[in-house]
């Protein structure tokens with residue numbers, strides 16, 4: 001087998017020098033070619049290519065640079081792309097992800113991290129089949145054994161995201177016994193710990209301010225930073241001080257979720273009521289999104305705008321579920337009217353219920369506090385398709401044997417409501 005080839009795309013020669021340094025320790029020893037202009041790429045490929053790995057430096061961290069990289073990567077998909085950018089990339093996470101990069105390093109980078117990244121990138125490129133069609137699959141962490149990520153979001157505040165996220169985590173953990181963690185990404189005013197009456201020692205800020213953060217594998221440490229609720233649900237809380245939120249960037253969020261899904265079977269992400277870069281970073285890592293609204297005109301209107309934005313961002317609507325919460329009668333807007341506006345339908349329509357307030361006051365998800373309440377049954381009906389088939393019976397039994405038919409009737413009723 002020929003020696004691997006690495007192309008370093010960067011104006012400043014020092015990155016290529018550092019790559020040469022670490023490459024000299026790898027076996028077989030890779031050949032390193034430096035190219036100081038993205039536009040000189042084709043020349044470099046025809047004279048010295050094909051390359052197994054391409055490392056792009058900070059001068060390509062602009063929007064234009066990233067689209068050039070995306071075009072290069074589309075042309076040579078079997079080449080593993082590694083981005084080596086300065087601490088605060090001058091680009092959104094979305095643009096970075098679109099390049100198809102398999103790794104993102106933050107400069108200055110320790111030799112050990114660069115060495116490991118180059119080694120991984122070489123191995124990844126060698127395991128890729130030569131056909132371009134197969135190689136277009138994102139070369140990130142393999143999906144096997146990774147937890148499922150659900151993100152709960154809304155356009156307007158107070159829709160019940162934290163309420164739904166805590167109940168979703170409780171439900172999944174309770175009926176599968178699997179390891180479940182809520183990550184509170186409402187970084188300024190996160191309330192997950194309060195809603196569950198937890199007193200966390202650590203928060204997401206603590207894990208991200210570790211001195212060795214640039215080198216360390218977060219997955220190996222994330223469990224040290226979570227706090228466990230009596231139900232067994234774990235929580236990685238939001239920072240205690242709202243000003244710490246500014247220090248957390250989308251790339252950090254991506255690392256935390258990636259670590260969480262390595263260690264937990266279900267990762268539930270709670271978010272603030274906004275489409276920030278932080279929330280988009282969570283969306284990018286999610287298997288399923290929930291978008292919530294309450295039964296009032298501003299909330300419904302903003303839900304529409306929110307969904308249009310997701311469409312523009314090319315987030316597949318197959319993975320988006322809608323929840324209508326605090327649905328009360330006689331408020332001048334009824335569920336049927338609202339359902340007509342959203343043809344995809346609502347996964348659950350939840351009533352306003354005093355059991356919810358009571359449950360929050362004792363720090364228990366309403367599903368545990370009042371399992372037979374109407375609101376709990378409706379929540380459970382919407383969540384039951386998430387359970388593996390074998391676990392669904394157990395969830396229904398929690399309602400009591402003679403309640404089973406009522407539960408089934410309710411489920412059908414809410415489905416019929418959605419369809420009408």
Ligand SMILES: Nc1ncnc2c1ncn2[C@@H]1O[C@H](COP(=O)(O)OP(=O)(O)OP(=O)(O)O)[C@@H](O)[C@H]1O
Nearest residue numbers: 157158159160161162163273326351352353356360
């Ligand atoms: N179905 C419901 N019935 C009664 N009260 C509810 C219901 N859903 C949520 N609440 C209450 O409404 C308030 C707001 O809910 P929650 O904090 O979950 O919303 P949020 O979307 O997370 O808000 P924020 O945007 O501020 O993070 C809480 O006091 C919660 O207990």
Ligand SMILES: [Mg+2]
Nearest residue numbers: 161162186191
């Ligand atoms: Mg909240």
